[in-house]
Amino acid sequence: MEWIKTAWEAFKADVKTRLGIAIGCSIFLACRSYIEQLPGGKNVFSLFAVPALLICIIFWVSLVLDGCNKLWKMFQERKAYKMYVHYLLNLSSDKYNIVNDLYTSMHHQGEFKYNDTDIRDLMKKGIIELAQSGNIISKYEINDPTLIFLLTPTALEAIKNNYDKFKR
Numbered sequence: 001m002e003w004i005k006t007a008w009e010a011f012k013a014d015v016k017t018r019l020g021i022a023i024g025c026s027i028f029l030a031c032r033s034y035i036e037q038l039p040g041g042k043n044v045f046s047l048f049a050v051p052a053l054l055i056c057i058i059f060w061v062s063l064v065l066d067g068c069n070k071l072w073k074m075f076q077e078r079k080a081y082k083m084y085v086h087y088l089l090n091l092s093s094d095k096y097n098i099v100n101d102l103y104t105s106m107h108h109q110g111e112f113k114y115n116d117t118d119i120r121d122l123m124k125k126g127i128i129e130l131a132q133s134g135n136i137i138s139k140y141e142i143n144d145p146t147l148i149f150l151l152t153p154t155a156l157e158a159i160k161n162n163y164d165k166f167k168r
Contacts, residue, residue: 007055015066018059025056085158088127089165094118096168099127099151103159103166108151115144127155 010021028035029052035041091099095118102110109131112119122128131148151159159166 015063018063022056022059022063025052025059028052029056081154081158084126084154085162087125088155088158089162092118095122098122099155099159102128102149102151103156108156109148111146112149113144114147119149123149126152128152 010017029049032045032049035045038044088099098110098112098118099122102108119128123130128149129152131150
């Protein structure tokens with residue numbers, strides 16, 4: 001029963017370990033003629049051939065699935081970034097003015113009313129964020145305070161890379 005736990009730990013190991021196991025089993029199977037020429041080699045190969053073949057298939061399939069999963073995630077991230085840039089470049093006039101004011105300011109920050117629907121939508125889409133410090137709410141602005149907002153690094157990078165399309 002201990003060998004099942006060992007095999008499961010090897011299967012959960014990192015990609016390099018699984019690749020090493022898969023290559024090792026493949027080499028063992030590819031060297032059949034050499035192993036059978038050794039004294040007692042036919043017995044050794046007949047004993048280990050089927051487990052080596054199963055291990056080889058399982059580990060190669062797991063590596064291929066990991067590669068496909070990584071490519072799928074990379075594709076999804078690229079697609080999400082393109083959608084983000086598309087949204088950023090096609091903002092309505094009010095949202096564009098807010099983002100343009102933040103972009104043109106010295107530290108890419110500005111003061112806006114927190115309950116403004118355009119501000120809330122830009123926060124939800126991840127284009128601007130609330131500053132961590134410097135926000136002091138006076139007792140007269142409790143319901144709709146004026147707070148400092150920053151342009152997110154992703155939005156800043158997207159605007160810099162597509163500035164000719166961003167400016168109107």
